[in-house]
């Protein structure tokens with residue numbers, strides 16, 4: 278695609294690490310960063326609103342979008358479909374914006390393959406699997422079965438932690454946020 282000039286900031290983390298918590302803080306601190314809202318077939322958690330955290334759609338609607346080539350990338354994560362809108366990302370990048378994608382490792386690999394250095398991937402790691410289990414159980418948004426699926430996937434995802442542009446460990450929340458802000462300043466500064 279010609280004339281593209283923005284930056285895609287991809288944040289990856291095993292489920293329960295604290296990625297949403299950190300991203301919410303980032304959004305407040307960096308209003309110039311636009312968030313890509315993914316499409317998903319997973320159930321809506323209490324308090325979630327379609328068009329805010331995700332566009333919640335049916336499996337049939339998602340499969341139609343795959344056929345229409347609407348996604349820059351899509352993946353099955355924890356047994357549900359998730360996908361990134363191609364149109365949104367292209368529009369933002371062509372306008373020179375910073376776009377934040379909260380996606381899994383498969384999505385990060387595909388975005389990186391497409392955008393190369395124009396995509397910067399930050400891996401957020403939990404301090405340990407034990408702490409991750411505590412956070413997932415403490416959040417109380419998933420059943421024990423789903424928590425076990427997410428923990429099994431986390432073991433595989435954590436093996437990828439050194440494969441990306443930046444690594445931030447979310448042990449103490451304030452310290453992790455400070456480190457994340459440093460990384461974002463570096464990415465944004467590198468561009469300006």
Ligand code: ADP
Nearest residue numbers: 292293294295296297298412416447448449450
């Ligand atoms: P994710 O988006 O990565 O799945 P969340 O942001 O929903 O994770 O966080 C999972 C749970 O862990 C939430 O209950 C959140 O309040 C809590 N949490 C996040 N970061 C920390 C931290 N550094 N220390 C303790 N608890 C945390």
Ligand code: 5GP
Nearest residue numbers: 292315351352354359360361379380381384
């Ligand atoms: P959750 O169901 O907890 O919101 O998200 C589960 C996982 O799916 C997280 O790792 C999240 O980053 C990932 N995810 C969310 N949207 C997308 C997407 O559009 N593409 C991909 N590949 N993963 C996504």
